[in-house]
Amino acid sequence: xxxxxxxxxxxxxxxxxxxxxxxxxxxxxxxxxxxxxxxxxxxxxxxxxxxxxxxxxxxxxxxxxxxxxxxxxxxxxxxxxxxxxxxxxxxxxxxxxxxxxxxxxxxxxxxxxxxxxxxxxxxxxxxxxxxxxxxxxxxxxxxxxxxxxxxxxxxxxxxxxxxxxxxxxxxxxxxxxxxxxxxxxxxxxxxxxxxxxxxxxxxxxxxxxxxxxxxxxxxxxxxxxxxxxxxxxxxxxxxxxxxxxxxxxxxxxxxxxxxxxxxxxxxxxxxxxxxxxxxxxxxxxxxxxxxxxxxxxxxxxxxxxxxxxxxxxxxxxxxxxxxxxxxxxxxxxxxxxxxxxxxxxxxxxxxxxxxxxxxxxxxxxxxxxxxxxxxx
Amino acid sequence: xxxxxxxxxxxxxxxxxxxxxxxxxxxxxxxxxxxxxxxxxxxxxxxxxxxxxxxxxxxxxxxxxxxxxxxxxxxxxxxxxxxxxxxxxxxxxxxxxxxxxxxxxxxxxxxxxxxxxxxxxxxxxxxxxxxxxxxxxxxxxxxxxxxxxxxxxxxxxxxxxxxxxxxxxxxxxxxxxxxxxxxxxxxxxxxxxxxxxxxxxxxxxxxxxxxxxxxxxxxxxxxxxxxxxxxxxxxxxxxxxxxxxxxxxxxx
Numbered sequence: 001x002x003x004x005x006x007x008x009x010x011x012x013x014x015x016x017x018x019x020x021x022x023x024x025x026x027x028x029x030x031x032x033x034x035x036x037x038x039x040x041x042x043x044x045x046x047x048x049x050x051x052x053x054x055x056x057x058x059x060x061x062x063x064x065x066x067x068x069x070x071x072x073x074x075x076x077x078x079x080x081x082x083x084x085x086x087x088x089x090x091x092x093x094x095x096x097x098x099x100x101x102x103x104x105x106x107x108x109x110x111x112x113x114x115x116x117x118x119x120x121x122x123x124x125x126x127x128x129x130x131x132x133x134x135x136x137x138x139x140x141x142x143x144x145x146x147x148x149x150x151x152x153x154x155x156x157x158x159x160x161x162x163x164x165x166x167x168x169x170x171x172x173x174x175x176x177x178x179x180x181x182x183x184x185x186x187x188x189x190x191x192x193x194x195x196x197x198x199x200x201x202x203x204x205x206x207x208x209x210x211x212x213x214x215x216x217x218x219x220x221x222x223x224x225x226x227x228x229x230x231x232x233x234x235x236x237x238x239x240x241x242x243x244x245x246x247x248x249x250x251x252x253x254x255x256x257x258x259x260x261x262x263x264x265x266x267x268x269x270x271x272x273x274x275x276x277x278x279x280x281x282x283x284x285x286x287x288x289x290x291x292x293x294x295x296x297x298x299x300x301x302x303x304x305x306x307x308x309x310x311x312x313x314x315x316x317x318x319x320x321x322x323x324x325x326x327x328x329x330x331x332x333x334x335x336x337x338x339x340x341x342x343x344x345x346x347x348x349x350x351x352x353x354x355x356x357x358x359x360x361x362x363x364x365x366x367x368x369x370x371x372x373x374x375x376x
Numbered sequence: 377x378x379x380x381x382x383x384x385x386x387x388x389x390x391x392x393x394x395x396x397x398x399x400x401x402x403x404x405x406x407x408x409x410x411x412x413x414x415x416x417x418x419x420x421x422x423x424x425x426x427x428x429x430x431x432x433x434x435x436x437x438x439x440x441x442x443x444x445x446x447x448x449x450x451x452x453x454x455x456x457x458x459x460x461x462x463x464x465x466x467x468x469x470x471x472x473x474x475x476x477x478x479x480x481x482x483x484x485x486x487x488x489x490x491x492x493x494x495x496x497x498x499x500x501x502x503x504x505x506x507x508x509x510x511x512x513x514x515x516x517x518x519x520x521x522x523x524x525x526x527x528x529x530x531x532x533x534x535x536x537x538x539x540x541x542x543x544x545x546x547x548x549x550x551x552x553x554x555x556x557x558x559x560x561x562x563x564x565x566x567x568x569x570x571x572x573x574x575x576x577x578x579x580x581x582x583x584x585x586x587x588x589x590x591x592x593x594x595x596x597x598x599x600x601x602x603x604x605x606x607x608x609x610x611x612x613x614x615x616x617x618x619x620x621x622x623x624x625x626x627x628x
Contacts, residue, residue: 275532277428280487285490
């Protein structure tokens with residue numbers, strides 16, 4: 001063991017004079033940094049602010065007596081994410097163990113917050129695991145996934161709407177915004193991608209113009225414009241800020257999804273279309289059953305990367321007055337009583353963003369491997 | 377015997393490049409016509425016109441009783457005959473072009489189910505019968521990527537046959553195959569010919585051409601220079617360029 005780690009460090013850290021120099025400066029530096037951070041985190045930092053303001057961070061200013069609605073929404077999201085995961089990873093016994101561990105950690109962290117919360121967290125994890133297991137064990141259930149995700153999103157809106165969409169906030173808002181944008185941009189992006197290849201030049205021109213315009217302006221500007229324009233264009237609708245924000249995000253990211261899908265469409269060899277045509281299949285059937293599945297297989301990894309982009313740009317909705325996760329953290333700090341907890345709150349925000357983001361990249365990498373195996 | 381394909385002074389251009397020049401050719405039902413010629417002579421383009429994968433600019437083309445619209449009409453939306461023609465004409469490609477995301481049996485059943493609205497059970501029964509015929513029943517549930525080139529091409533033939541075509545087009549079906557796999561594909565094609573299938577074949581396999589063809593069509597630089605019975609054509613070609621071509625390809 002010792003001999004092996006000695007050999008490893010000789011090869012990787014002290015192979016050449018320059019390596020030695022680098023290792024001798026970088027390693028102590030990193031250790032010092034970790035020491036400082038750990039020292040602050042374990043002795044100086046007053047973490048009690050996090051559990052105290054956890055509700056605001058998670059759901060913003062959503063009324064406390066209506067909090068059950070956010071739990072329902074979170075459970076629907078958990079079920080949808082579990083189902084999506086089940087398409088790629090087979091559910092195994094050891095995964096169930098991992099999920100139990102998550103519940104246990106949650107128990108420790110929220111132990112002081114009452115039985116109801118603990119039960120809710122357990123239910124969340126259970127739903128996630130169940131739909132994961134169901135989808136990976138019963139392949140036939142996958143067919144219902146796309147309609148189910150649309151129904152799920154509508155259900156979330158239905159259950160969350162009554163207290164007023166203006167009250168949505170916190171991490172839940174960030175995740176909802178990401179989810180809605182990711183799900184709705186996919187069909188729109190696919191249609192735009194096909195439109196850009198249409199044989200009718202009017203369709204081709206409109207789709208190309210849309211994609212190019214959206215790709216050459218900043219996201220904030222699109223979101224802001226939609227926020228200003230919607231009430232002017234549809235005064236009778238009186239759409240909430242949240243919905244207008246989602247529309248802005250969807251319009252913007254549809255163009256990016258369209259470009260990813262188009263690159264996938266171009267990767268499908270011409271011979272595929274020709275073979276399907278020679279069999280007498282209609283253009284619609286050819287695109288739906290032959291071209292699109294092969295194209296999507298190629299672009300799933302960049303599309304998952306796009307979801308990460310959406311999640312990481314979600315804080316920009318503060319510009320139209322929404323309280324997303326990052327903004328919720330700033331709101332807490334605006335309270336003079338908590339003025340000296342800046343580092344604690346931002347560390348928590350950083351860690352949470354990092355966890356969610358690295359989870360998405362992890363899934364993307366696994367997905368890439370999974371698809372590479374399938375195409376052989 | 378009635379004719380199934382009738383080309384009259386058919387012309388095709390790529391821009392200003394004249395690819396097919398005044399083609400006159402008719403194929404009778406049950407006949408096997410083999411098209412030969414040098415690379416780039418237009419022989420693939422010729423048979424790709426028959427099911428409309430290539431458009432032609434003027435002349436006339438009658439396939440299976442339907443007039444194939446010229447390019448101008450197709451661009452203006454006159455494609456109703458095209459669908460009818462393609463239902464009755466099968467095609468096998470040099471690169472097989474199987475659908476890689478579908479199993480062998482799904483490759484064969486998708487068109488009958490979508491185009492002829494056959495039930496899944498019925499389409500699968502037909503598929504398995506055809507796979508048996510090309511000797512690949514054991515591979516029904518594999519993906520194309522798991523098969524050899526020769527096996528893939530036999531699946532491609534079965535896929536076309538599942539649509540019960542009146543005419544089969546073969547576009548260099550053995551050109552992408554390793555030498556040891558050519559035989560198994562040619563065997564399937566021989567059986568098809570023996571069963572009376574109407575076939576138009578583009579190939580470089582001269583021995584096979586001579587054996588199965590009812591007529592040989594020699595094409596060079598986009599024009600048909602000679603049409604004849606195989607024995608007469610191979611033993612005593614009339615056209616000078618055909619003679620030179622045969623001397624080149626039969627030398628080895």
